[in-house]
Amino acid sequence: MKKGKHHKTTIHHHGDGSHTSTRHYKHDDGTESEEGQGHADLDGVHDMLEDHQGSPNVGEAAAPPAEAPAPAAAPAAAAPVPGM
Numbered sequence: 001m002k003k004g005k006h007h008k009t010t011i012h013h014h015g016d017g018s019h020t021s022t023r024h025y026k027h028d029d030g031t032e033s034e035e036g037q038g039h040a041d042l043d044g045v046h047d048m049l050e051d052h053q054g055s056p057n058v059g060e061a062a063a064p065p066a067e068a069p070a071p072a073a074a075p076a077a078a079a080p081v082p083g084m
Contacts, residue, residue, distance in 0.1 A: 004028065006052075011045055019045045023052060 004027035012020045022036040039045045 004031075004033065009049075009052075017041055021045060021048055 004025040006023055007026050008024045010022045010024070012022075014020070017040075019039045019042065020036060021039060022034050024032060024034045026032050037048065039048060
């Protein structure tokens with residue numbers, strides 16, 4: 001299914017300092033979908049927000065890519081909330 005119009009992002013903080021972000025989409029046919037990912041720390045959340053919803057600060061776009069740290073285990077997904 002083609003992604004619909006992005007209408008909100010939710011971010012859940014976990015006790016171990018990790019976060020789960022979920023981007024919510026509305027489609028032309030009235031249905032909704034979501035796409036989520038885990039982040040090891042708040043820095044990862046900020047990077048996701050820039051990648052999907054904003055633009056980098058002056059000078060960040062031209063910075064050389066840093067060595068990527070080893071991916072952290074994603075936290076267990078929370079149960080869906082009824083009505084969402």
